[in-house]
Amino acid sequence: MSKKVKVYTTSSCPYCSMVKSFLEEKGIPFEYVDVTRNKSALEEMVRKSGQMGVPVLEIEGKIIIGFNREEIEKELGL
Amino acid sequence: MKCLDLVIVGAGPGGMTAGIYAARKKMDFIMVTRDIGGQAILSSDIENYLGYQFITGVELVKKFREHVEYFNLEIRENEPARVVQKEGDFIRVETEKSKYFAKTVIVASGRVPRELGVKGEKEFKNRGVTYCATCDAPLFAGKDVAVIGGGNAGLDAVLQLIKIARKIFLLEFSSRITGDAVMLEKIKRSGKVEIYTETRVEEIYGNTFVKGLRVRKGEQVKEIEVEGVFVEIGSKPASGFVKEVKKNEKGEIIINPQCETSVPGIFAAGDVTNVFGKQIIVACGEGAKAALAAFLYLGKKAWKKEG
Numbered sequence: 001m002s003k004k005v006k007v008y009t010t011s012s013c014p015y016c017s018m019v020k021s022f023l024e025e026k027g028i029p030f031e032y033v034d035v036t037r038n039k040s041a042l043e044e045m046v047r048k049s050g051q052m053g054v055p056v057l058e059i060e061g062k063i064i065i066g067f068n069r070e071e072i073e074k075e076l077g078l
Numbered sequence: 079m080k081c082l083d084l085v086i087v088g089a090g091p092g093g094m095t096a097g098i099y100a101a102r103k104k105m106d107f108i109m110v111t112r113d114i115g116g117q118a119i120l121s122s123d124i125e126n127y128l129g130y131q132f133i134t135g136v137e138l139v140k141k142f143r144e145h146v147e148y149f150n151l152e153i154r155e156n157e158p159a160r161v162v163q164k165e166g167d168f169i170r171v172e173t174e175k176s177k178y179f180a181k182t183v184i185v186a187s188g189r190v191p192r193e194l195g196v197k198g199e200k201e202f203k204n205r206g207v208t209y210c211a212t213c214d215a216p217l218f219a220g221k222d223v224a225v226i227g228g229g230n231a232g233l234d235a236v237l238q239l240i241k242i243a244r245k246i247f248l249l250e251f252s253s254r255i256t257g258d259a260v261m262l263e264k265i266k267r268s269g270k271v272e273i274y275t276e277t278r279v280e281e282i283y284g285n286t287f288v289k290g291l292r293v294r295k296g297e298q299v300k301e302i303e304v305e306g307v308f309v310e311i312g313s314k315p316a317s318g319f320v321k322e323v324k325k326n327e328k329g330e331i332i333i334n335p336q337c338e339t340s341v342p343g344i345f346a347a348g349d350v351t352n353v354f355g356k357q358i359i360v361a362c363g364e365g366a367k368a369a370l371a372a373f374l375y376l377g378k379k380a381w382k383k384e385g
């Protein structure tokens with residue numbers, strides 16, 4: 001069964017595009033949240049990650065800050 | 079411990095090009111790096127890289143990556159180097175995760191944003207303090223923010239923020255804003271920006287997140303309440319971890335036309351060096367040169383048998 005993946009991003013951030021294309025390449029389904037236009041999502045991201053940098057990934061409740069390929073692969077068992 | 083032919087430090091345009099050349103020479107090597115793409119990924123529009131009339135940094139880095147992956151290179155990401163130092167005939171490369179020995183090293187670690195060096199800056203990094211307006215400007219919708227630095231990078235950040243933030247304070251340490259007049263005009267016309275020159279940031283304060291800045295203008299000390307601080311005061315070469323090699327007054331590693339540094343076996347390429355032209359295409363060319371030079375060096379020297 002695939003894990004639930006949520007990606008918090010802004011519209012302009014380069015590392016967010018990297019995360020997105022990485023997950024797409026690996027065929028991982030994910031929810032893509034652009035916090036630029038979604039204030040409550042932004043607050044949720046800040047609360048969960050304790051910081052304001054993007055991207056933030058949530059994989060089954062586990063938070064990964066930034067495009068950390070190694071950790072993402074570990075968490076997804078790739 | 080196994081001794082490699084080569085360790086490439088950094089996987090920006092220079093490091094990745096060096097990697098392709100090293101792979102084609104069948105050298106025994108690895109690449110260690112903090113991230114892939116380096117500063118190139120932050121360029122929004124690239125119109126001067128041969129073969130592409132227009133490409134974004136993200137797309138170009140993706141192309142680079144596909145190209146290196148074709149050669150099955152071993153890129154160790156999230157593993158920035160901490161020390162590069164000559165030890166006898168070999169070079170020791172210490173990273174945040176491991177230690178390697180190699181006959182040659184190519185330093186292609188590029189440049190990193192310059193920091194203010196004030197109290198609170200490290201503590202509040204990603205808690206209001208940011209060095210990437212392109213990435214983080216949208217997080218400050220409707221908020222008051224400060225941009226530090228009146229050069230083009232600073233003005234560019236202000237222009238991005240005008241559409242997003244409530245109020246922007248532009249702080250410049252010297253006596254005038256040095257960025258382009260056209261940009262400054264736009265900024266003044268917006269009516270959203272307060273400009274302070276000859277103003278030095280002394281402290282960034284807050285609780286969990288930034289609440290404000292303490293700044294000084296002459297004898298006057300003032301507090302400015304902001305939730306975001308965009309530091310745009312240029313960049314510096316990421317060269318601190320390379321010991322003993324000669325650097326210029328800017329901290330750039332001094333190289334000769336063969337990308338050799340003052341320490342035999344340590345080569346350097348791209349923006350971390352004193353090369354003229356800090357450009358993606360220049361860095362690529364330098365990476366190629368460094369790999370070819372390292373290959374020649376490996377062949378010329380009589381290596382002692384490894385233990």
